[in-house]
Amino acid sequence: xxxxxxxxxxxxxxxxxxxxxxxxxxxxxxxxxxxxxxxxxxxxxxxxxxxxxxxxxxxxxxxxxxxxxxxxxxxxxxxxxxxxxxxxxxxxxxxxxxxxxxxxxxxxxxxxxxxxxxxxxxxxxxxxxxxxxxxxxxxxxxxxxxxxxxxxxxxxxxxxxxxxxxxxxxxxxxxxxxxxxxxxxxxxxxxxxxxxxxxxxxxxxxxxxxxxxxxxxxxxxxxxxxxxxxxxxxxxxxxxxxxxxxxxxxxxxxxxxxxxxxxxxxxxxxxxxxxxxxxxxxxxxxxxxxxxxxxxxxxxxxxxxxxxxxxxxxxxxxxxxxx
Amino acid sequence: xxxxxxxxxxxxxxxxxxxxxxxxxxxxxxxxxxxxxxxxxxxxxxxxxxxxxxxxxxxxxxxxxxxxxxxxxxxxxxxxxxxxxxxxxxxxxxxxxxxxxxxxxxxxxxxxxxxxxxxxxxxxxxxxxxxxxxxxxxxxxxxxxxxxxxxxxxxxxxxxxxxxxxxxxxxxxxxxxxxxxxxxxxxxxxxxxxxxxxxxxxxxxxxxxxxxxxxxxxxxxxxxxxxxxxxxxxxxxxxxxxxxxxxxxxxxxxxxxxxxxxxxxxxxxxxxxxxxxxxxxxxxxxxxxxxxxxxxxxxxxxxxxxxxxxxxxxxxxxxxxxxxxxxxxxxxxxxxxxxxxxxxxxxxxxxxxxxxxxxxxxxxxxxxxxxxxxxxxxxxxxxxxxxxxxxxxxxxxxxxxxxxxxxxxxxxxxxxxxxxxxxxxxxxxxxxxxxxxxxxxxxxxxxxxxxxxxxxxxxxxxxxxxxxxxxxxxxxxxxxxxxxxxxxxxxxxxxxxxxxxxxxxxxxxxxxxxxxxxxxxx
Numbered sequence: 109x110x111x112x113x114x115x116x117x118x119x120x121x122x123x124x125x126x127x128x129x130x131x132x133x134x135x136x137x138x139x140x141x142x143x144x145x146x147x148x149x150x151x152x153x154x155x156x157x158x159x160x161x162x163x164x165x166x167x168x169x170x171x172x173x174x175x176x177x178x179x180x181x182x183x184x185x186x187x188x189x190x191x192x193x194x195x196x197x198x199x200x201x202x203x204x205x206x207x208x209x210x211x212x213x214x215x216x217x218x219x220x221x222x223x224x225x226x227x228x229x230x231x232x233x234x235x236x237x238x239x240x241x242x243x244x245x246x247x248x249x250x251x252x253x254x255x256x257x258x259x260x261x262x263x264x265x266x267x268x269x270x271x272x273x274x275x276x277x278x279x280x281x282x283x284x285x286x287x288x289x290x291x292x293x294x295x296x297x298x299x300x301x302x303x304x305x306x307x308x309x310x311x312x313x314x315x316x317x318x319x320x321x322x323x324x325x326x327x328x329x330x331x332x333x334x335x336x337x338x339x340x341x342x343x344x345x346x347x348x349x350x351x352x353x354x355x356x357x358x359x360x361x362x363x364x365x366x367x368x369x370x371x372x373x374x375x376x377x378x379x380x381x382x383x384x385x386x387x388x389x390x391x392x393x394x395x396x397x398x399x400x401x402x403x404x405x406x407x408x409x410x411x412x413x414x415x416x417x418x419x420x421x422x423x424x425x426x427x428x429x430x431x
Numbered sequence: 432x433x434x435x436x437x438x439x440x441x442x443x444x445x446x447x448x449x450x451x452x453x454x455x456x457x458x459x460x461x462x463x464x465x466x467x468x469x470x471x472x473x474x475x476x477x478x479x480x481x482x483x484x485x486x487x488x489x490x491x492x493x494x495x496x497x498x499x500x501x502x503x504x505x506x507x508x509x510x511x512x513x514x515x516x517x518x519x520x521x522x523x524x525x526x527x528x529x530x531x532x533x534x535x536x537x538x539x540x541x542x543x544x545x546x547x548x549x550x551x552x553x554x555x556x557x558x559x560x561x562x563x564x565x566x567x568x569x570x571x572x573x574x575x576x577x578x579x580x581x582x583x584x585x586x587x588x589x590x591x592x593x594x595x596x597x598x599x600x601x602x603x604x605x606x607x608x609x610x611x612x613x614x615x616x617x618x619x620x621x622x623x624x625x626x627x628x629x630x631x632x633x634x635x636x637x638x639x640x641x642x643x644x645x646x647x648x649x650x651x652x653x654x655x656x657x658x659x660x661x662x663x664x665x666x667x668x669x670x671x672x673x674x675x676x677x678x679x680x681x682x683x684x685x686x687x688x689x690x691x692x693x694x695x696x697x698x699x700x701x702x703x704x705x706x707x708x709x710x711x712x713x714x715x716x717x718x719x720x721x722x723x724x725x726x727x728x729x730x731x732x733x734x735x736x737x738x739x740x741x742x743x744x745x746x747x748x749x750x751x752x753x754x755x756x757x758x759x760x761x762x763x764x765x766x767x768x769x770x771x772x773x774x775x776x777x778x779x780x781x782x783x784x785x786x787x788x789x790x791x792x793x794x795x796x797x798x799x800x801x802x803x804x805x806x807x808x809x810x811x812x813x814x815x816x817x818x819x820x821x822x823x824x825x826x827x828x829x830x831x832x833x834x835x836x837x838x839x840x841x842x843x844x845x846x847x848x849x850x851x852x853x854x855x856x857x858x859x860x861x862x863x864x865x866x867x868x869x870x871x872x873x874x875x876x877x878x879x880x881x882x883x884x885x886x887x888x889x890x891x892x893x894x895x896x897x898x899x900x901x902x903x904x905x906x907x908x909x910x911x912x913x914x915x916x917x918x919x920x921x922x923x924x925x926x927x928x929x930x931x932x933x934x935x936x937x938x939x940x941x942x943x944x945x946x947x948x949x950x951x952x953x
Contacts, residue, residue, distance in 0.1 A: 139831030143838060147472045147549050148852070149863035151871040154549050155838075161543075161603060183605070190627075191470045191546070191600040192607055200627065256660050264668045271665045272656050273629055377656045379628035387461070387628075387657070392831050 112420060113413075120409035127405035128179075131398055132172040139392035141188050162188070175398060184402075185395035189388070194399045197384060203284050204274055205373070205380035209365045211300035213358065216308035221354070224315025225347060228323065243309040251368065255302040255375035262298060269294045272377040299376040303369060307361050311354060318350035359415050363408045453951050454650040455934065457673045457944065458662050462628050462655040467611040468584040469545045469599050474852055477582055478943045479653060482633055483523075484584030484616035487514060487533070488577050492937060492948065494759060494855065496577050500528060500585055500617060506896065509572040516563045520640045522587040523621045530559040535588035535597065537567075544601035550853065551579055572894040574901055578854035590615045619644070619947040620651055630654055646947050666691065666929050672951075673936060675944055677929035679746055679803060685929040692930055694938045697750040697923040699757045700850040702802055704795075704812075704919040705864075707843045708879040714794045714824060714843060721791045722843070728916035730781035731844075732771035734819045735812055741922060744807045748925040754909050755849065755860050757923050759940060761898075762857020762905030767913045770920070778819040790820025796842040801830040803924045805846060840877035847875070848924065852941055857905040861889040865908060865917065885911055 142159045159165045163174065178185055184194040223243075227236040246254075263271035275291030277284040286292025322328060323346055331341050370382035377383070381400060388396035463479045464471040471477075481489075487501035501514040520528040537557035541548050553573045558566040567576065591597045594609035614622035617640065620633035631653040635646075654671065656662040659678045665671045667688055677685055677693060686693040706722045707713065721727045737751040753770040756763045782788060795816075797809035806827050813823040823844065837845050851859045866872035866889040867881040888908040895901040912918055926942050935950040 137832065139829075140835035140838075143834045144831070145472065145546065147547075148849075149859050149874055150472075150549055151874040152868065153871055154552075154874075163603070186600070186602045186605055186607065188602060189464050189471075191465055191467070191602060191611055193605070197627070252658075256664070259661060259664045263670075264664050267668055270670060271668050272661050272670070273654065375658050375661055377628070377654075377658065377661060379626065383628050383657070390831060 112416065116409075116413045116416060120406070120413065123409055124402060124405050128175070128398060128402055129172060131401045132168060132175065135392070135394050135397065136168065138389060138397070141392040141394055144391045144393075145188055179402070184399040187388075187396050188393045189391045189396075194395045197396065198381060198399060198403060199282065200284075201379060201381045201384050204286075204378060205366060205369055205382060207286060208296065208299055208303060208369060208372070208378060208380060209362060211296050212304035212307065212365055213362060215300055215304040216311050217358065219304075220308045220311030221315050221347075221351075224312040225319055225342065227312070227316045228319035229342065231320070239312070243312055246305045247309040249305075251302055251306075251371040252375050254305055255298070255372060258298045258302060259375075269297050271298075274379055299372050299378050302375070303365060303372045306368070307358075307365065310357065310361070314354055314357060315347075315350060318353060319346055322346045322349045356415060359411060363404075363411045366407060367404060453648050453953075454652060455648050455673060455946060455949060455951060456652045456654060456671045457675070457946070458654045458656045458665065458671050459675050459944075460655070460657055460659070460662065463631065463653075465611045466614045466622070466625065467600065467608060468586070469540045469547045470608075470611060472547055472549070474942070477584075477853070479631065480584060480614070480616075481618065481943070482620040482651065482946060483614045483618045483622050484586070485618045486583050486585065487516075487580050489581055490855075490939075490941075490943075490945075494939065494941065496581060501580075504577075507566070509896070510569040512567045512569070512576055513560065514565050514567065516565065517640060518563060520617050521638055522590065522615050522617050523636060524587065524590055524615050526587050526589050528585065528587070528617055529562050530565045531562075532585055532588045533557055533565045534559050535591060536583070536586045539586065539591070539597060539599055540583065542599050544604075544606075545599040550582055553579070572896055574892075574894070574896050574898070575854050575856055575858060578856055581855075582853040584616065586610070587615050619646065620648075628655060641947075644947075646949050647951060648946060648949055651946055663929070666931075672931045672934050673944075674929045676942075677927045679748060679925070679927060681929075682746075682748075682927055690932050692932050693927060694930060694936065695748060695925050695927040696938045696940055697757065698850065698926040698942055699760060699852065699855065699940045700802075700848045700924050700942070701752055701755055701757055702805075702808070702846065702848045702921045702924055703755060704921065705837075705842075705845050705847050705878065706880075706918070707840075708881070709840075712793055712843045713841060714792055721785070721787055722793070724785045725915055726781045726785040727787065727791075728919075729771065730778040730785070730819065731816065731821065732916050732919050733774045733781070734778040734815050734821070735771075735919065735921070736773045736815055737770055737921065738773065739815075740808055740811055744804050744811055745922065745925070748927065749803075749922040750925075751922050752920045754913055755864070755918055755920055756851060756857045756909065757940065760851050760855060760857050761902050762860070762909055764906045764909070767906070767910045769913075771916075775815075775819050782819060782821075788820075790822065792822045792824070794826055794843045795823040795846075796826040796828075796833065796836065796844070797846040798830040798833040799827045801833070802846065802848045808921065809846060838875075838877055840879070842878070847918075849875075850941065855941060857902075857909065858889075858892055861885065861892060861905060861908050865889065865912065880917060882911065882915075882917075884908075 142155050146155050187194055187197055223239055227239055230236045259271045262268050273295055274286050275295035276289040277286050277292055278288045286296055328341060328346055331345055369380060370386055373380045373382035374386055385400045459475060463476040464473050468480050468484050485499050487499060488496050489499040491497045500517055500520060502517045504512055504514045507513045522528060534557045540551055553569050555568045555570055560566055596608045596610040600606055600608045600611060619636055619639050621636050623632040623634050625631045633651045635649050662674050663681045666674045682693050685691050710720055711718055712720050741749050741751055751770050752768060754768045795809055795813050797805050799806040809825060813825050816823050836842055862872050863875040865885045867886050868876050885908050888904050892901055892904040926938060928938055930936060933952040937948040
């Protein structure tokens with residue numbers, strides 16, 4: 109167990125090193141922070157001074173080494189644009205993104221599983237076919253199109269929910285939450301649905317195909333032969349067996365959702381990490397971009413490690429191999 | 432914790448109930464960078480902060496400079512200006528405004544770590560003469576000090592001292608300051624709260640020194656929205672009162688909606704094409720640069736159908752120009768604001784005279800996210816040039832990668848917009864775009880343009896304190912750029928805002944939103 113964990117940790121560090129190195133190699137092509145930070149009519153001398161002041165006149169490997177040195181001292185630096193500590197900027201926006209991801213995950217599970225089960229049980233029914241068709245649209249429409257369409261219908265025409273922002277938030281220690289106010293919940297609806305669509309479709313299709321597999325397996329046939337009630341066969345026996353891969357995929361998808369949130373957050377002006385990142389790209393704000401990429405990389409490593417550990421706990425064969 | 436939450440909720444409910452009629456909800460495409468007036472160089476951030484902080488002199492309704500925190504001034508020596516301060520002005524925390532505040536503010540701004548210190552580059556220091564008198568010591572004679580001071584906001588010395596903010600933040604040493612998340616000015620609105628990317632709230636300052644209050648707002652909620660479509664949707668759904676800017680393609684939709692209106696005016700920002708002046712073009716190394724021949728430059732100018740661009744690409748909202756500054760800017764002259772006539776036959780003739788009857792190949796570089804319809808303008812121009820045999824290979828890219836290339840002189844023909852801000856004066860065109868790149872001049876003249884006549888005019892205008900003579904020098908230089916086609920001016924781009932019909936706001940060509948001139952009708 110410990111061995112697995114240590115091996116994972118080592119791999120994680122390597123992944124983060126690779127992510128940050130690639131990021132630093134690419135920053136040069138994203139733009140020039142000195143240009144963004146200078147006045148429009150700044151003199152060449154002013155720009156040269158600023159470049160030296162920021163250490164951007166040094167070779168990229170030197171800049172990267174300095175960055176790593178700071179990260180090892182738990183210092184993510186200061187944003188070029190806001191001149192606020194990057195760690196503070198990220199921690200301020202983390203709650204918004206995580207709450208959005210949680211809401212999207214809940215929506216996709218609550219709708220995806222029943223719809224998947226329904227489609228598996230009535231594969232030829234018109235409703236199942238309709239759901240399947242809509243799900244194809246859901247999986248192939250770009251997020252910003254869905255988002256704008258939802259805003260048009262539910263915010264502009266029907267005026268049921270706000271078109272942007274997070275509504276009123278309540279501060280609990282260092283965490284801000286929109287789950288506790290009416291306007292916070294209303295504001296979350298459209299972005300959460302937009303963000304959940306892809307995952308909802310994925311879960312629905314996964315549940316459907318797994319259910320169809322399980323339903324045709326021997327033990328279900330025996331259960332039927334024994335005369336067990338259909339409800340018990342479908343939900344207690346078949347669904348439970350079909351859910352194992354769903355749990356894995358949902359876990360892995362959480363990382364994807366954080367990454368996908370960039371587009372959703374931009375469309376809905378959701379004050380999360382994705383919006384922070386996209387603005388940092390627009391300004392060539394290297395400290396913020398580097399910290400965000402490191403954070404997302406770390407998140408993926410963490411999720412994968414947790415999933416692996418769960419496998420080891422659940423599957424006795426893996427435990428034997430590890431020891 | 433609970434009590435404070437309840438109190439906040441109650442307070443919000445009360446203000447919402449009592450004042451909702453005169454709250455103005457305003458949106459822009461980005462958030463402010465910081466609340467610290469000296470820690471940024473963004474004109475929009477300076478614009479928002481102008482509601483809280485104030486300069487010694489400010490712009491009036493017609494953009495003329497008028498006294499604000501300073502009452503009067505005189506040039507006591509060519510490099511020493513004396514300002515009498517306005518008595519009885521209070522900061523929002525109740526402290527009195529005096530000479531110590533001015534000295535502390537200027538010292539903070541001129542600190543090497545202050546990002547905005549270039550905004551007051553000619554000032555050496557401020558000296559207190561007495562409680563209500565301050566001297567500004569300059570490097571030499573400088574006619575544009577007042578223009579510069581319109582963008583320098585005054586901070587409270589005691590407040591900075593109490594909050595350890597006398598020095599600005601410093602990126603390299605990791606020092607951050609209280610002033611970047613808090614604000615205490617003298618302006619018409621007081622800072623109430625700020626949540627990044629979400630909301631900045633300001634409330635009317637009942638104790639503002641300017642008793643000629645022209646606005647009737649009680650509260651401003653600033654809500655940044657990055658996405659154009661969402662910003663328009665939020666205006667249509669009634670969640671906002673004012674959006675800046677309104678995308679050109681949505682203007683009809685906004686003006687057609689019940690209860691909404693569009694306010695538009697040509698902006699100070701003039702869009703033009705800059706040229707490569709080196710010996711060879713980037714696309715044709717080793718060959719003679721055809722752009723150095725004035726006949727070729729005139730041919731390019733005659734081949735651009737400005738009216739077509741104005742009607743089709745800009746939907747009739749822009750104003751075609753023949754000179755590099757807009758009419759309200761000192762140095763402008765109607766006599767030289769004559770665009771080259773659209774005449775492709777003339778272009779072909781000129782090219783033939785220059786020995787290029789079969790045309791030539793060049794590159795047209797443009798940003799696709801900086802100016803209004805920048806990409807479409809360049810596509811149109813490339814097509815127009817192809818009709819006279821000039822093949823302009825298009826290079827379109829995001830501003831973050833585009834401007835560094837322009838700055839390094841890696842472009843042949845490139846798009847640039849210039850609003851002469853913050854000084855709002857034609858001298859910035861001379862010093863940044865036209866003067867030869869050396870001794871601090873020519874910061875935006877990266878492609879080797881150099882004309883001794885213009886260099887001479889620039890140096891003289893830089894120290895000419897007689898306003899009439901100074902403007903004549905600027906106009907003379909701008910006339911040379913017109914006659915020699917140093918740049919190819921296209922148009923003034925429009926400023927368009929969308930607002931609720933019951934909101935009266937003044938639209939300024941410098942693209943500033945000045946809500947102390949705003950009224951909400953009930």
